[in-house]
Amino acid sequence: MERLFLRRGDVASNFPVSSWQSVMFSEFEAQMSSEARPFPCVFGVTGHRQDQLRYLFLDPYDVAVLGEQLAQYVSEARSFGPNTSLIVFTRPRPVQTLDAYYRKMWLTLDQLARLDKNPWPSDIPEQIDHPMWEFSFAGEPIFVVCTTPAHVMRQSRRSSAFMLTFQPRWVFEKILGTEKAANAAFAEVRKRLIPYDSASPSPLLGRYGATDGREYLQYFLHDDNAASGGCPFAKLAQNKAPPIANKEQAA
Template sequence: MTTKIIYSRVEIDSAFDATTWQKKIFNELATNFRSRSRLFPCTFGVAGFEADQLRFAFSENMDPGEVSAALKCYLKDAKSFGKNTSLLVLSRPGPIQSLEHYRARFWSTLDGIHQTDDTEWPETIPAQIDSAGWEWCFGGEQIFVVCNTPAHVNRQSRRFSSFMLTFQPRWVFNGILDTRETAEKATSKIRSRILQYDLINPSQDLGLYGDPDNREFAQYFLDDENRAATCPFHSFTKKNQNEEEKVA
């Protein structure tokens, strides 16, 4: 019998008992998406959840190998799930650590996932992280990554009871962020909701992919006090374990 790796919203209801950690944190996530008194900022995520286009995976300790397997499984059929699809990987809740702990854990996990990727980095994507055209890739796909942690307080839109990663293929933004006009229309509602949802002003690191001054890596893990973003790697290569200098 094959063990299931990723789940739809509907499948989770029957796959996990109400007493399991998986079902408990999923219920918390569902409450966030469905709240009508406190509107979740990402309208695309809400639409994807209600249409059952999102997919979910569970990794007790966010093991890079397990996340890699879930991501491979997801990307294989992702385009059939719908235009608002993303993969959300949830870990088991534990003692709350510092924000810096989660920042380091995020980049270490992302690098660990990259180390398992048997597909070459796309030739059209710069290797250097500190560039306008850079984006994290896996399986030959450009992927926007979002990290949520229990340590976020001011930035409630990036808070969750456990360490959580969201993977959004770049193609989900086709037709939405293609031009500045369509991008501003799509993001204005989200930014308006962020102002109501968070206890801090929107990060200055939020921007549009490809803009000369935009850096995608800065949006993956947002600080809780609007400080400048950092990343421990200059590029994602198979030798990252020897590259510990931070991006200037």
């Protein structure tokens, strides 16, 4: 299987300056490297600076291709560094509603679960409404972040097209291994969020495993704190066969 995800230095050599890939990546780089307006996710900023992130450009938006690349990324991720993530870019399209992007994200995760060739990890609950639930693929628990062009107030979740970030759970375990380290990291993220977003930090943000928290609610944050963020599934891939083909164009 051909590896399609790239290192930072490979993007320019693979895509001309006028391409949507180059434009989207330039926007992302500006966001990650700004000193005047530091991006809230300190883990992502560090990963970008140290060239530990990997970048996948999908056109069309084919979940089967995404699944193949995500499985390969998971198998290699520990060699990329302790702050790695897979950043998935899609071609800019006419802007849809937040709810449409919300449904697109969850449909993607459900389809990935259907395509997954590995069993669900035995230590991760399959029911989504559980404090220890985490999206998992290729045997690896993964934190997911969705950003969209429909976000206005919450600029930390805004991008010029539908984007997904897949961050292995072990990244957080290494960084937040002690209570002191976790407190410092979350305090820094919150300090950056307050001036970055027009909306106040979401009350849904919290620590994985907290009895009063749900990890899935953090994958897609709405533009204000009044919107509820339920999930359309009680369990992903309730029927793994047959997988759903989705070659929908990215929005």
